[in-house]
Amino acid sequence: MQRSVLNSRRIISLLLVLALLLPCFAFAEEQPVRLNSLIKADTEQLEVRFLTTPTNAKSDATLVICHGKEELQVIVVDGGLGNGVCFLELANLRKALMESLGLGDEVKNKNYKLALTLFITHFHKDHVEELCVNILPSSLFTIDAIYMPPATALVTDGTYNNTKNGDIKYRPRILDLVKHHTPSTSVYELEYGQTLELALACGNAKIYAPLEDWGIGDKLKYIESVYYSGGNVLKRKDEVPNVVLNANSEWLHVSLGDYSVLFTGDIMKKKGDRSDEALDLMANAYKDEVISDIVKYPHHGIARNPAAPIVKNQLLKKDGIAVITTDGARAAAGTHLEMLGTSYVTTEDGSYTFIIDEHGVTCHLVE
Numbered sequence: 001m002q003r004s005v006l007n008s009r010r011i012i013s014l015l016l017v018l019a020l021l022l023p024c025f026a027f028a029e030e031q032p033v034r035l036n037s038l039i040k041a042d043t044e045q046l047e048v049r050f051l052t053t054p055t056n057a058k059s060d061a062t063l064v065i066c067h068g069k070e071e072l073q074v075i076v077v078d079g080g081l082g083n084g085v086c087f088l089e090l091a092n093l094r095k096a097l098m099e100s101l102g103l104g105d106e107v108k109n110k111n112y113k114l115a116l117t118l119f120i121t122h123f124h125k126d127h128v129e130e131l132c133v134n135i136l137p138s139s140l141f142t143i144d145a146i147y148m149p150p151a152t153a154l155v156t157d158g159t160y161n162n163t164k165n166g167d168i169k170y171r172p173r174i175l176d177l178v179k180h181h182t183p184s185t186s187v188y189e190l191e192y193g194q195t196l197e198l199a200l201a202c203g204n205a206k207i208y209a210p211l212e213d214w215g216i217g218d219k220l221k222y223i224e225s226v227y228y229s230g231g232n233v234l235k236r237k238d239e240v241p242n243v244v245l246n247a248n249s250e251w252l253h254v255s256l257g258d259y260s261v262l263f264t265g266d267i268m269k270k271k272g273d274r275s276d277e278a279l280d281l282m283a284n285a286y287k288d289e290v291i292s293d294i295v296k297y298p299h300h301g302i303a304r305n306p307a308a309p310i311v312k313n314q315l316l317k318k319d320g321i322a323v324i325t326t327d328g329a330r331a332a333a334g335t336h337l338e339m340l341g342t343s344y345v346t347t348e349d350g351s352y353t354f355i356i357d358e359h360g361v362t363c364h365l366v367e
């Protein structure tokens with residue numbers, strides 16, 4: 001009698017243990033596979049892909065792929081307009097990586113995730129729309145971390161057109177999408193004047209938040225008096241939020257050994273005869289650290305005036321290359337860079353990939 005009680009107790013305990021473990025087995029099966037951890041490079045290399053903009057007025061989307069010895073890291077620097085270009089590039093990258101791992105038959109299996117790090121220079125449509133419409137909602141990816149500049153304190157009392165203020169329009173939308181689709185993502189919203197160093201899967205990065213908010217106080221007065229002194233109230237109401245967010249662009253500097261690339265967002269530089277615009281101030285504060293082999297030309301290249309400060313040994317090395325990210329900018333930034341003896345490429349011609357390794361930097365056009 002004693003033995004049979006013991007046996008039934010044992011059986012019940014065993015059943016209980018099994019019942020508890022079953023969901024674990026099921027859960028274990030559904031645990032996503034992080035592709036990045038499966039890819040280890042023999043030699044470290046940074047691959048920087050500036051994505052094509054042939055039919056768009058302006059769009060900034062760049063992938064920085066860090067081929068590390070322990071894993072692969074994919075940084076999306078802005079995502080550009082919501083036209084699918086950046087999403088497709090990432091989906092194709094995931095596919096190619098899976099094929100290289102012998103997982104070609106599993107490409108449609110969304111359990112295999114490509115992990116991304118997102119970096120946002122500022123919250124304008126031509127930089128973040130793709131993140132909202134295609135990348136954050138996609139189950140092909142998981143987001144490790146997202147880095148963003150501080151929000152402007154520009155008033156929302158109707159003085160300015162709120163629909164042009166990306167910090168109202170896109171910032172909360174992106175934070176909501178992160179919360180909904182990838183709640184475990186680390187969100188880093190920097191403070192004004194803050195810098196942040198990051199170790200990458202290979203190489204290093206440093207983030208430079210805007211020095212001050214151009215949407216309040218003397219900075220806002222500067223924008224109104226220097227750029228909108230004409231007294232056109234409607235133009236000011238409409239354009240000031242755009243200009244403030246551009247001026248508040250956060251910078252990213254990525255380096256491997258002696259070579260580096262700098263992302264400047266849409267930092268303001270409209271006046272050739274001034275040296276106190278947002279670009280001038282950031283360059284003066286950080287030029288010794290950020291001087292690079294490749295510089296994403298500020299504000300896509302639609303203005304010629306950033307050419308002089310980026311070239312004259314502030315941001316770009318003597319034999320460096322500037323990258324213009326819009327069609328039609330050859331006449332603006334391009335001719336001025338040429339006059340200053342500086343090379344440039346434009347993503348109007350196709351995607352440009354730069355390979356940075358211990359030997360230096362090489363550039364490839366993918367039409």
Ligand SMILES: [Zn+2]
Pocket residue numbers: 058060124126127266299300
């Ligand atoms: Zn832009």
